[in-house]
Amino acid sequence: MNKLFLIGIKDLKLMFRDRAALTFMLLAPFILTIGMGFVTGRFSGGSNGLSNIPVVIVNLDKKDLGNALEDLFSSADLADLIEPTASTDPEAARHLIDDNKASAAIIIPAGFTESIIPADGAIDNPNYARPEPVKIEVYSNPSSPTSAGVVKAIVDEFISRVEEGRTSGMTSLVGLMTSGLLNPQNASSEAERLFQNVSASESTAITLKKNTEGADAVDFDILSYFAPGMALMFLMYTVSYGGRSILAERAQGTLPRMMISPTHTTQVLGGKVLGIFFTGVAQVGILILASSIFFQVKWGDPLGVIVLILAAVFGASGWGMLITALARTPAQVGSTGSAVMLIFGILGGSFINLEQMPAFIRTISKITPNAWGLDGFTTLALGGTLKNLTEPITALLIMGAVLFAIAVLIFSRNGLVQK
């Protein structure tokens, strides 16, 4: 185990002494991120890169809060961001999502308003029972994680405002009654008045305003997409460079020298893999830190970010090892690795949001660590946490494990050095 780490640390040290590699690993993605920031207007206060997100709204509630939510999605504030369509059939709306015709469907069930605001005179009824909470369904398109995430963030914010208004109203009523300022007999009418305020369209309790913290919830920073996109693309360079070092060491005699020392083949190979992993983690970590410092990119839940980095590097390292196992010379790994880096960069959405690509490209993109990694980083940037990353992390870990297994099989068949 100790030798495994020694080999890994040695490779990390060597990588950081290679100026050409450092340029590709750190400088190139950083500059490209800046470039994408300028192209998208991020640095000139322009758009966030997302517009006209197709959303289907099924308002079965048809009462104050349901109507307020529907109105919100049609409001002028969100006119550039959202392209809403109304529907009355939840199943039809879900089909539209399944058919990739919209990014998300918002299904507001019947009774949503009443589950929050009692009907007129209901509280006066001694047999009044508070209805079960009714949940709004956001049926999202998995192939449009960014857009679906934005829609979900708007709905979450709406619900949070409603809940905030309801709680503050109830607290006020109880406080007034306790202090004797409100006659319990008048509580019902007062409650209705308060809840009416909650549902009023101009109430801060339910309105997403451009200049309030509600805006933060839907204000998706485009660099939160392109910064990880570039980091993940150049991560593919790093892992193929690391893989290439196995063949380079074989050619320069240091790998055979390690095999001659009292070190097991598994330790040598494991150490090389660990070196690739360490380098990848360092690269993505540095890029994330730099974009946080220089561009104020908000990456989201730190724990989620760390776990996602580890999983993404693991998945990408699997590709690096497979490319190495299939190649015969370091030059072959270099050229194949560069090609794979670009192809995966395009397929994985590093340059163009996958949501703007045809469905079959989105399907193919699932073989790339870039797509899964970006999916995860987008989720985090939109306020998700580690528990929302189960799918991308699982996919990346499976990807890495399968590719490593294939690479090890090929290495064991061909021999790490000529036998």
Next chain:
Amino acid sequence: MSNILEVKDLVKQYGDFTAVKGVSFDIKEGEIFSLLGPNGAGKTTTISMLSTLYTPTSGDATIGGHSISKDPMAVKQVIGVVPQDLALYEDLTAKENLVFWGQMYGLSGKALNSRVDEVLDQIGLVDKAKNRVKTYSGGMKRRVNIGVGLLHKPRLLFMDEPTVGIDPQSRRAILDTVKDLNKQGMTVLYTTHYMEEAAELSNRVGIIDHGELIALGTQDELTKQVGQTDTLILHISENEDADALANSLKDMPDVLEATTTDHEVSIITPSAENILASVVSKANERGIKIRSIDIREPNLEAVFLHLTGRALRD
């Protein structure tokens, strides 16, 4: 003295090609043993099998009593290897290289640091220890390459053509280092295609050609195989026909063998002095200009020539 290395019928085959054809020899503890042979003779393949890097097709060897096939990890603890090609990390300093390779041999802490300092002193690179290896001259790199092989104080050191491609001064330093190590008690298996190095260093020499060990013994024992013969070497101009001259000399009395390499004609004879005038006369008859003449008494080169009909550098 007991044998530290015993090689029995070692064979290495790659498809239809047999690189090593049943080589057998042994090395006594404390001696310098040279494997002498031209490029492609099978020296490096033999060393690679003995150092457990390659698996023998058949045969076996024991090093320090451990079989290279059955107990390679124990063998690795006994041996040190100085490979023919430099096997170093050029972006690391000499000290960092030695520390890393020392760790690979299980050294750590104070023992590692003090051993690295000792080796740096031994290879004369204390002052340049913190410079990256890529800034070193070829000779300095060779010294680091040797230093790595010495870190764990191996009982048996394999040195595979350690002087290839370096300047005479560095070559001299390496040969002196080998002698010093041997004086300190280290057994050395040294491969080379330079007859002079084998002659200077070795207690015993094995001559290898086309994967076969064709002669084995001390220098005296080997030269006796040739008999009391001299080698007369004629250096002729580039545009002269060396083969024609060699063929015409073969029929002369006292010429045991006449062979050519590049622009040289090598003649093995019981007495070079006796045939010198006749040989020059024969060359003149054919209009061949002789640029210079060497006379060599029996040596390993002559032995190789005698056994194979070719010069070592062929």
